[in-house]
């Protein structure tokens with residue numbers, strides 16, 4: 001497996017296709033969409049220590065990733081994973097199962113319905129359709145329950161979201177991007193979600209073609225193909241109905257980022273309480289994962305992974321949620337706000353990634369205080385600074401007030417843009433960047449007072 005191949009666009013590391021990185025092979029596990037049982041968390045922690053470098057990533061798709069594996073340790077990992085309940089077969093193409101659901105589905109009292117049975121049916125239907133193995137690795141489906149913890153900001157390809165119309169429940173269907181960008185195409189019944197998803201995915205494959213520059217995401221395809229043409233190709237006809245909000249059409253770029261649900265969140269009187277644990281920069285140790293599993297078990301909890309670099313432990317009572325918070329704070333999870341690490345997005349960079357010439361997470365600690373101020377200058381944003389090891393910008397795709405992009409051991413500074421945008425300043429040390437960002441922060445604050 002050559003390094004250049006590993007850097008191809010759209011590469012998604014899986015057990016069947018590990019990705020070479022600066023600290024060895026990288027493998028993303030394929031876990032259940034709902035709860036991850038404590039026994040499985042312990043088993044993953046064991047694998048991280050035994051076969052990898054002991055670090056576990058929580059990804060932006062709410063999955064876990066093992067790092068620091070090698071050709072020599074991969075066979076042992078594959079054998080170990082094959083024996084675990086709840087991890088998809090190491091030989092199953094991952095994209096067939098990349099279905100994300102509202103992380104608290106089945107537990108959120110504000111949800112319109114429990115989407116877990118729908119997600120299970122969708123996954124089974126996708127897995128049975130062999131031609132969908134050709135879907136690009138990052139192609140993804142979202143199924144939202146309409147509750148408090150949705151996936152509005154996730155850039156999906158085919159979106160389903162529950163809505164209630166008097167007594168009936170239906171699912172709005174939209175194509176491409178996050179909720180603010182996606183094109184609404186109609187509504188379907190809960191039972192027909194899998195039957196609608198498959199023709200849409202097949203139409204994507206048919207219309208994208210097979211050329212080297214074929215679109216990998218639905219949003220890119222819909223820039224080349226009219227939505228009407230796409231829908232004709234999918235042949236859904238009367239199986240989708242219109243709903244009133246469709247008249248508004250696709251809306252504007254999403255301004256609001258998901259709230260950070262950190263610490264104890266109380267449900268209603270008879271509802272569970274939750275403990276939201278942020279994972280600093282999306283990375284934890286095998287020891288932390290063991291602690292998470294042990295305390296979840298001890299306090300009757302249920303673990304749900306989210307795409308916000310946050311893990312929920314749903315407990316049966318507020319007291320147990322408080323105990324979980326107390327114990328896991330000591331283990332290194334973030335359980336209270338504010339915490340400057342939550343206002344910075346930073347990829348691993350050097351040495352974990354072969355492309356990195358800077359170490360964003362180390363430098364983030366220096367820039368933490370200024371990140372909070374910059375975040376406040378962008379209403380609706382949680383992240384004030386994005387520090388990227390290179391122009392690929394893996395840690396964040398959204399526009400950020402300040403983005404530092406590593407290049408040849410220094411940083412270029414982009415304002416109100418993303419990692420690949422033209423920089424305002426080039427070749428800065430992190431200390432120089434800090435001084436400039438502090439000046440910017442003061443300027444924004446002065447402007448906001450006038």
Ligand code: SF4
Pocket residue numbers: 347348349350353354355356357388389390391392393394395
């Ligand atoms: S953005 Fe960071 S993690 Fe992504 S390729 Fe560049 S250095 Fe590596």
